[in-house]
Amino acid sequence: MNAANPSNRHDVRLEQVTKQFGSWTAVDNISLSIKGGEFFSLLGPSGCGKSTTLSMIGGFESPTAGAIYLDGEDVSRQQPYKRDVNTVFQSYALFPHLDIFENVAFGLRRKGLGKAEIDARVKEMLALVDLTGFAKRKPGQLSGGQAQRVALARALVNKPKLLLLDEPLGALDLKLRKQMQIELKRIQNEIGITFLFVTHDQEEAMAMSDRLAVMSKGKIEQVGTPAEVYDHPATEFV
Template sequence: MNATSLPRHDVRLENVMKQFGPWVAVNNISLTINGGEFFSLLGPSGCGKSTTLSMIGGFETPNSGGIYLGGEDVSRLPPYKRDVNTVFQSYALFPHLDIFENVAFGLRRKGLPKAEIQNRTHEMLNLVDLTNFAKRKPGQLSGGQQQRVALARALVNRPKLLLLDEPLGALDLKLRKQMQFELKRIQNEIGITFLFVTHDQEEAMAMSDRLAVMSRGQIEQVGTPAEVYDHPATEFVASFLGASNLIPGEVTARDDDITSVKLEDGAMVKLPSTALKIYGKSVKIGVRPEKFQIITGTETPEPGWNEIEAISGVSVYLGVSHQYVMTSRSGRQLSVYEQNSGRDSPLAPGTTVRLAWNPAHTFAVAYDPTKADGE
């Protein structure tokens, strides 16, 4: 299949809102997804991501705002007029039909010539690596294989946009990881636009060209996985997308290049001014657990690195790393990951250490000291 020859939708949402009675499920969101992109909507249950997907697919109608596919306003069009297919978490395969007929079902309903049905169905079975399973029934396949049949059935109609609503949620961890690579491979081969909905951060990070993090019906941040992970725009994004250490402090100096922050325990740290997209005095600086270097005894950190004091607590061995819970001088718990490449044994609880990190690996989010953490 020639990916460049397949048409694909770009997607544009303009001030889209959806209410169910008094509950606002999607609150005035705007978003652009490029044609041919693997894009994910990521967020916790109830954040509005599946409702957004349903409106794009035509299963729900927005109360206000516009939905554009390929530049056409489809906000009031039924699903069958949108050139969009959807893959759900439940495979919804026909148990009495074999795999070939499950995939061919939509083509037969369209009344396509027999030869074209044969060619396109075999093409899809080859794409999802199920050619040798064409005569089996769904009940004879594993969960991952059934999910690939559902994917082939959606793609055989050559939609310009494929919507995937938590499609891997019913699989076990090993199968989910396998299917993540399969989905990305398939999307790369066929080149159409994929819009993927998930609450699994690792899943979204592994597959997406870009992603949008949603919370309470709104979009918190849009960017590549690296941008959103390394430079979260809000405290919610920092906490939801991976583990973060967030430490309150006050900006003491700022120029075009470097910002200085005094932390709650009195330590002074620096970060690039470009990482501080807010201008209030109160901030929370953020450091990912794997960015810390644990300094003990007479060891010294790299010149110019930030440094705070902490006391080691319990640790967990995870093969490639030890994960520690440590306590700062102000009593704040910190999460620290250390690769198992040098230390002979884990730190004993109660050991005083220094945690050092490159200022370039520091981010900052807004902080209101009048509110309790997490509000």
């Protein structure tokens, strides 16, 4: 875990959370604690429930049963915009007509912040993701890795308690993925925000995580550090 500002660290807790879509149980009675400041991964194959779990933590889906806590507060029925949680998706969802500066500034302008604060925070984030000279470029002028970093800067500029990352490196080629794994871990170490990362890629989860949860068929098979999970698998699936 990182040694950044402890005030940035916010914990997440799931208690007996279930999510059903009709007769199908996507997430089946899971309990999980994520420490503030951790880089935590949900690892498992497609359909195991990891993205649904992320969606419930972000507020995009509501649990059928159980409770989700952020800093000890039950947020299970809270709207996404009230949770102080941001999400980075694989698609990035950048605004093609806005330059990079305005893409990153978008959320701050909606909050009505002053020009000086917006300028300072956007410049700080572009420096953090190593894109200082790219402020006036449009998304169409960026590589996949650069677009990923803009999406990351746009999410982090709002200073969320928790950053959710849903297979964010899936669209990148192998070399860029490796590069972005290093970048993501560096950025998380610098700012100290709790990261919850969803992936089906075992190597990716092992390389970046402080701890991870292995999921299968809506259940958690094992929680531990990468070394614990690798050296002492709890089940045959793991």
